[in-house]
Amino acid sequence: MRLLYFAWLRTRIGCAEEEVALPSEVRDVAGLLDWLRTRGTGYSEALRDLRVVRVAVNQDYVGPEHPLREGDEVALFPPVTGG
């Protein structure tokens, strides 16, 4: 699965994108976020407050219950500030 990070999530986690093999127990977005938090202080720091984390799967906004499949592109980023 391809993970993308933007803005301060990218700087706190320390990379813009990575390819990960999901543990079999991770089935949805909430599970992914829980698992990522266990991967190091950069992740746990970046994902401490999920009210300021948006998730897109295959470039569509999704909620925590959205199911994940092998081959999905998952992006994590803060609330947007364009315009």
Add this chain to the structure above:
Amino acid sequence: MIRVQREDFDAGAELERLAAGNHRIGGVASFIGLVRDMGGRERVSALTLEHYPGMTEKRLAEIETEAHRRWPLDAVLMIHRYGRLEPGDRIVLVATASAHREAALAACHFLIDWLKTEAPFWKSEETPAGERWVEARHEDDAARERWSAPVPESREKI
């Protein structure tokens, strides 16, 4: 039409092109967003816009489709820049063209409100205290919310 680009745009030329050759158009409305020199209480010397290539274009296309669904528009143009910009630089142009002013003005307002809360762009400001990410404003969510009410039947027929 949607363009996401690093380079500047010529707003006058873009607006002229939007209505050129279509004499059903009775009005063109536009919004141009500029880089301010203040962010909160701090002076901003520059900002850098990051975006999510692919999703940006996809979201903007969906927002454009939604505007066409709500109002009778002859043309829509959204240009959004990314990269490093300085105070006074243009960031975004939203323009709409329609037979009548009401649809053009309302759709333009709708598009910039939606763009600000939906399109995946993020601003980082350079200030005397260092570089920092701009936080989303509740006012922007509230501005977008006012368009969430069901569209009255009459409005769709304007």
